Amino acid sequence: MTPRIEVSALDCLTLRLFDRIDERNMPWLLAAAERLTERLGSALIDLVPSYTTLLIHYDLNRLTADQARAEVLGALNGLTAAEDLGGREHLMPVWYDRRVGPELALIAERAGLDVDTVIERHAAHAYQVFALGFAPGFAFMGLVDECLATPRLATPRKRVAAGSVGIADRQTAAYPVASPGGWNLIGRTPVRLFDYRQDGYSLLRPGDRVRFEPIDHAAFLRLGGDDSAMPSMEYDR
Known part of the structure; x- marks a missing residue:
């Protein structure tokens, strides 16, 4: 260093x-x-x-x-690495599905894997929250398995639904609010990531760790997820 x-x-x-x-x-x-x-x-x-x-x-x-x-x-004099990051551990449920994750098949094809294996590998790692930016509560996390690393879309979507989970290179993130975006979408979480009523507004903070948990469509809806804005309605090809 x-x-x-x-x-x-x-x-x-x-x-x-x-x-x-x-x-x-x-x-x-x-x-x-x-x-x-x-x-x-x-x-x-x-x-x-x-x-x-x-x-x-x-x-x-x-x-x-x-x-x-x-x-x-x-x-910086005598600085040593923190032994305890002090961050929180989050288990974030995700509905991994082509209907809300149109790049699932693309990532699987690029990696030479089937879709189920892509989901397993994405959910197998506890991701470090590196930084917040781009949009309120948008947490840049990493690092994803090298075989899942995928460049951002050449043309960003005009609208990505809140809760959308994506990959960009070796980073992963969940969109806290509906916004434009160019990440490869692989699923959606029902978790509220940004709320002005909670302390600090953002659920995730640098130093936190996040593990994604695959859930089915019924569980996604039961937990308050919104599947009304599908990707085909969010951007123009």
């Missing part, structure tokens, strides 16, 4: 700890986030973790750019 500090804005620094996405990064990123939060105190406006970086938004009325940089370097 060779930390680098980059200027992102007049009052923002990016602390880059790694150059490659890896699940082993998260203990270091969370440890650095805790140190920075303690060290910067009230001068810290926001701290945003990502795959390999931390975005540090600080108060210019309390710190100069040079002081902020010095504080960041000081926070």
Whole structure:
């Protein structure tokens, strides 16, 4: 690990700890986030973790750019990886089906597998939540089995239904709200991922781990899932 500090804005620094996405990064990123939060105190406006970086938004009325940089370097002194990520474990039910996951067959064909095996492999791993972004509550998770890695769609859909579960390269995610999107859809979860009434709004946070649990259509509906917006109605071919 060779930390680098980059200027992102007049009052923002990016602390880059790694150059490659890896699940082993998260203990270091969370440890650095805790140190920075303690060290910067009230001068810290926001701290945003990502795959390999931390975005540090600080108060210019309390710190100069040079002081902020010095504080960041000081926070890294003797840094060790967090032993306990402190995140929550989530079991997320998913209805894996071509009706809501039109790329299931495509991924299976690319991997030389049948659809049932694709589902088994996707549901076999506990995924690390790396970052939130794109839309409120949208959690970037990984890493999926290499054989399931699939590039984003060349043309994004105009509308992806809330709860849609997809794959993009070696990442996986569930759409918290209906929005445009270019991920390969493989199923849908009935879980509410974003709710302004809950603390922090987002169900998932960096450091959490998620395991997907295959369920059938009846269970999906019983748990409050909505199958009314099928992909064929969501975008134009």
